[in-house]
Amino acid sequence: MNKKTLYILFLFLALCSSVFAQAQNTYPSKSQHNDTSPIPNEQVFTHLNTSLFFVGEYLYYKIYVLNSKTENLSNLSKVAYLELINESKTSVFKHKIPLVSGTGQGDFFIPTTIPSGNYKIVSYTMNMLSKSADNYFQQDITIINPYRGNQSALKKNNSGAKYKTQNQNVKIESNITDINQISNVGLNIATDKSKYSKRSPVTIKFKNNNSQILHGDYSLSIRKLDTVSHTPLKRCTALSDNDLQNINSQNRLIIPELRGELLTGKITAISENQNLEKQKVALSIPGDNFIFKISNVDTEGNFYFNIDRPYSNNTIALQVLNDFDNTFEIDVNKQVPISFEKLDFAHFYIIPQMKKLIVDRSVYNQIENAYYSVKPDTVKTIPPHTSIYTKKSKIYNLDEYTRFPTMKETMVEIVNDAWIDWKNGKGAFAIREKDNSLRSNASVLLLVDGFFVQDHQKLIDYSANKVESIAIMQDKYYYGSQTFQGVMVVKTIEGDFYETPLSDYVKQVEVLPIQQKKKYFKQVYPNTNASETLKRVPDYRRQLLWLPDFKMTESSKEITCYTSDILGVYEIVIEGFSKKGMPIFLKETFMVE
Template sequence: MKKNIIYILTFISCYISFSQVILSEKDENLFKEIPQEKIFLHFNSSFLLAGENLYYKIYCLNAQNNKLSSLSKIAYVEFVDSNLEVIFKQKIKLISGLGQGDFFIPSSILSGNYKIVAYTQWMRNAGELNIFQNDISIVNPFNENQDAIINKTVDTLLANKKGKINYNKNDFIIAPKEFFELKLNKKNFKSREKIILKFTNNKNLGNYSLSVRKVTPFEIPKRYNSVDAIKNNIDFKKNTPKSIFLPELRGELIFGTVYERDSNLPAADVKVTLTITGNDKLFKIANTNNLGRFYFNISENYEQSNAIIQVLNKYKNYKLNIENLPIKMYDYLSFSNFKINELANEFILKQSIYNQIENAYKEVKLTKINQVEPELPFYNKIGKTYDLDDFTRFPTIKETIIEVVDAVTIKSRNGKSLLDIIWENKMDKSGLLPLVIFDGIIIENHNEFLNFNARKVKKIHVVREKYLYGTQLFEGVISFESIKGDINGFNSERKDYIVNIDLLKPLEKKSYFKQVYDKNKFEHIPDYRNQLLWMPNLSLSSKDEEVIFYTSDNKGEFEICIEGFTESGKPVSLREIINVE
């Protein structure tokens, strides 16, 4: 299997076309041997109000054995309205087939029926019908037009007068006891009371997600469970495309083509760079293939949501074209005609007030973004740094180099000025130029850059060592760091050999707020949570384990929902109902 994946990566580099690979006849059998993927998305509710959060957990599975897939490293989650417009789109990093995220439902969204879809690029080769989709209905009580969701004649299945719901136990897939048993300390609770979930006799390791949420007093769109996910079998013998979407095996993929300016023909063996600026600068080099095409894998973390791609050498002879992924069309989607009647208004009004109170106290009920270690600059901070605030300031880069930076000199070649590094041992000189970058962007026109305003520069870092990046050797590195990221205005010659592109940055992983009442910190703070707990990563070991959380002042019936898969690929789906009085 690993050999097949390595081989497909080899021919990928030869046949990239609009982010797809053209399959030859000999490659079709190989393509079939690489397992397809499918996604199960566990999310907290299929009925939400504006002001609430939709939380989700991604399980990316090997379609052959239902084990977590190690193939794709990126998944996409989109929220689509009935006009087939994408309202939200998120890119999620997958670690061993797992990922997580959330959407906040804003007050600008209209009431109506929506779809949440999830996929990897590799999944698209099996056809769009194999992409995960589920109905979600939204009510925005702040919007006057509710025709899309409220119908006076519809028979909404409301609760009886006591507010109790009659559940069909067949709707709840109970996890077999050989996986684990779930035990509650009790079934009826008071406000702000501790709930203890005990997981016992677990003999099947796996990964699960846990949601505890208030039950709506009427029927809502069906949520698929993990058992439903394994029913979708994909057969490539009936569906072998002539061209395939590339699997994002190492991270995000960015594609493009370089053309010769005069002939407009694809340019082979041309070096192209990608730069993402910010504190954790990212710099990559790729070579074009015999069709003039290149691609970048981005597995690193980064801050900025844009990148700069440029031709490295003899740049005036070439022009760039960035080939975006094809726009997804959702013509195949069939939207629910879910409606509720005006009898639901009381529930919606009450819950909407609770949501507003909860949102008003978000500052004390924080969800934290998990901080990741910033990536070191590609030159690993070796060399010497000049903090220009420690020296007399000069107006231009040229004067600053002459007066301050003793490791750099300015020399003339063919009537143009160039930056060069002063080496302690001249025998080390190779005759090559250093890599000169400003906030990670390569400076090709040194002559113009020397007149740039040096008061916008914070630091200059010089690496006095030969630097090999990819297949390109540089005579050291001269890195300029701006104060405010203001890199405009110094290269008027920039045209079609340098391209600015917007990036859909992968969502940061979060640790969600978990209410605790062991201490008196929250005693006087209102608590009307209808989502008592969202735990996207519930990893159970062979030992008995406990999950502890607390009820709120929001009374009613709450559903405990556990979804996931054992390590052997068996689905686990469990529901329990508790009551808060």
């Protein structure tokens, strides 16, 4: 090997070492305002549809994550988190939101199990927790639950209120001032009229004279203004370090989720004679878009998985490869706990004069929810993922053949280039290597409904009448240092093989579900015969429109929404960030009478 070759090899190894070190680096969770880590800091802004909710209503949100270094939307973190925190400083619910180019969205239907009270919405990324700087977004909100007799959380003495309201029906105590700053950047909102009747179309025109606004990320909310004052929503135009809450995580090492959702854990040997070195942990997430991964454990038994694709199943299966005797225990690290002790809550108070307002709004919500089936939101399905297993496989759809009741008969009579090997009365599937008559000693990768099956006898004993298809890939399959002689992908008719009793060495873990994108309902009253049917359906919508993915791709844009049967003043709000990270906030009002 000549000197030039050695020099190139040295540079390559040095570069790989540097990249690996950055990918594996973790950061102590202590305050670092002057961050010098290789991964830039991030800030989160969350656009909510309002800060005053009743049970039976939806909390809509859009999350924007900014790169503090570039001040643009961040491409670093791939997952964000949003929590509802009560005044006892505990989490009521937690959402996991996938991020695409620094944005994500979700919603939460407020059930009757949540009591009346003042709450905080807190949102963050793991990258932010790894720094533990003052960059945690927080927003005060209030929830009113009239179906519970105890309303003490909203009836506290307010003699020392710091926030005065113009409406004497409600009092708020808060250190927050109104920060609804309108950004004057060449974008204008105008409606075709200032006043509308019930169930009439509202045409909203957007005119843009600033090319920087084009191709940004925005969210649009059209909602009835409340007749009582409550804590104002924070706006993106006022986002600064002073607006971000300091929530200190415990003193732990936290890995930012830069390549996808991170799942970490540790295996421990039940017997002292078991060696952790060279052990491997397999992860499988069953379902139509199943995910299969293998991770090498380190000398202390730690393993790491980056889940970089969306999935619909919240059950994750973990197992140590070839650990049929269950000689290892698998523990998954819990989410990093956060201390909310320093949170200071704004206080919204109700008084008896609000009784009619509360009763009317609660009745309207009940009616709206009763007719949800004719006004549904639509969940956007996860795009199908075509795996390498099926791309190179021969697929046998069993309904196209004469069916046999057992898997043993099916493998003999229908499936080519695969069979069952028997040893000591126990079977294992085998696949003939492509273009090679020699038999390999490597095992077959068996996936049933996306679940990794090490004990092939489980499928051999399974009724073939429940199997929809069998796919055989003859090529060797390499996953890191693990080699499989072919892949066998089996799909059952019900898709529920993983719900059958599993082996003791398989650990099933329930994970926080991912918030899936939705296409939110948009009411339309057409001038057709169908409108006669719609006239008989009550319409008590307060939220006329919520568009979390509002785009401005041209100098002008026009959208239409329809008013409901609720009279009053409605507010149009557009909020978000331009392609260059410029905050945009505009609002306009109109009347329904």
